Amino acid sequence: MTWSLFWSYSTAIVTTFAVPQLTSADAANLGAKAFLVFAGCMLITIVLSFFYLPETANRTLAEIDELYAARILKRKWKGFQTTEATALDNGMEMS
Structure with a gap:
């Protein structure tokens, strides 16, 4: 339950605050390349899940x-x- 709540809040924060900054032309100006940020986060999540979440x-x-x-x-x-x-x-x- 804690793991789910953590990722729920983390996703909400990223979606609300970071995505507009990543895609905005006057900020990071990544546009469609913003997916690379999320791909990196997913890679970290997959690796941690493999080692820390039991079967x-x-x-x-x-x-x-x-x-x-x-x-x-x-x-x-x-x-x-x-x-x-x-x-x-x-x-x-x-x-």
Whole structure:
């Protein structure tokens, strides 16, 4: 939620204040080349997302808690086998 709010406010600020300055003839005068500024921002976002946002597909909340508690690197979550997943695969129920 925090990540989404941060980017929502950042986008609103950029759109409201920076875009007119970037495209204005008496300011930065980038015109259509203003997309390069946004392309750079997206590149940074993609790289940070790859390293800092974990893969949570098909994980329960208990498994995610276990991964945080074990301090597993977020980029290694995808292939990590948790004890809860192992117990469920063996037909046992975790308490």
